[in-house]
Amino acid sequence: MDAAGGTTGEAAEQGLPPLVEPVAELSADERALYSRHLLLGAIGDEGQRRLRGASVFVVGAGGLGAPVLLYLAAAGVGSITVVDDDEVDLGNLHRQVIHSVAAVGQPKVESARERLAGLAPGVRVDALHTRLDALNIMALLEGHHLVVDGSDNFATRYLVSDACEIAGIPLIWGTIDRFRAQLAVFWSRPPAPAEPVSLRDLYPSPPPPGSVPSCAEAGVIGALPGTVGSMMAMEAVKLITGAGRPLLGRLVLLDLLEATNRTVTIRPDPSREPVTELPDGSDDASCEVRSPELAEVPTVTAVDLGSELGGRPGAVAPVLVDVRGAGERSIARIDPSVWVPLDTVAEDAADPTGLLGRAAAQGPLVIYCKSGMRSARAAATLAAAGFAGVRSLEGGIDAWIRDVDLSLPGY
Structure with missing residues (x-):
């Protein structure tokens, strides 16, 4: 470039x-409808007929x-x-x-x-x-x-x-x-x-x-x-x-x-191999392909998390950590939850007195974002920092709204 x-x-x-080759002619109604185009020398009658074709x-x-x-x-x-x-x-x-x-x-x-x-x-x-x-x-x-x-x-x-x-x-x-x-x-x-x-x-x-x-x-x-x-x-x-x-x-x-x-x-890259075929069809453009380290992050579904938060005899309730941005949190959030934006997770995790350390002392951490991608990255970061039992909310707050709390607004 x-x-x-x-x-x-x-x-x-x-x-x-x-x-595009032009169509044969414009109708009277089309001439009236596109009259301002016809006045333009760069478009004119022929250009408008090309548009119609x-x-x-x-x-x-x-x-x-x-x-x-x-x-x-x-x-x-x-x-x-x-x-x-x-x-x-x-x-x-x-x-x-x-x-x-x-x-x-x-x-x-x-x-x-x-x-x-x-x-x-x-x-x-x-x-x-x-x-x-x-x-x-x-x-x-x-x-x-x-x-x-x-x-x-x-x-x-x-x-x-x-x-x-x-x-x-x-x-x-x-x-x-x-x-x-x-x-x-x-x-x-x-x-x-x-x-x-x-x-x-x-x-x-x-x-x-x-x-x-x-x-x-x-x-x-x-x-x-x-x-x-x-x-x-x-x-x-x-x-x-x-x-x-x-x-x-x-x-x-x-x-x-x-x-x-x-x-x-933009100039063509002479070292680039031209694209001559698409994937075999097993790859769906809608799929988010995770890196191996993110694929190994433990997850929990929204329904199961709801059950855990509801309390089970003898079980310690998980502590939720929201890694989204401030604007997203202002629209909808799962309460109670600790807010640690994704770009501060690594720094906070390195501080024994940080929010994450204090939260982990209260119960197992479940990280959530909008769809589950950022929370998986945060969970991987925490696992690498020595935090045990950290899970990511599968599908993020979108899944929570869909499967657990329909009263929260989507975005």
């Missing part, structure tokens, strides 16, 4: 040829997918496929503006399809309420001109990137984190003289599981996915019509809190 100002060749400076595959109907879907449909993209296996939750609505309170509990793809039908009735929307995996993704991508990835986990991002690299389909990619975001375009077989660039040229492999907090753990400002998703939709418009200079070979870094942005160049 180089400093801003570099290019991936002449094509990067001059743009790329249009990705385009088929775009959108991964996710959440934070990034919401503005992507709204603006692609509003722009007149002829066919959109959206895939997401999640349902609308009340905590989604501050950023996933395609959904509404009335849609809570409904599959996100169905909610999105209903919204787009009212916004752009001439656009075909195929809603797939399913999870992408190595078995289905290649078949699902067939017939689409490009992919926009608005997924929220590393496994799916790398699965989508690898599939696009194999298929030779351009990929518009974005990620969001609190107030910051990244945005790029990848394409394994772009027209010459542009150089092929993949996500793995930028980030060769995913970070270790649990090392990067999700939006559900760290939070995200609602306007951020709106900003980035709109930019992703614009990249799709540029690729489809040939307008402007797409972000192929460039990475945009945004910080809305500081109101800054910068662009750096």
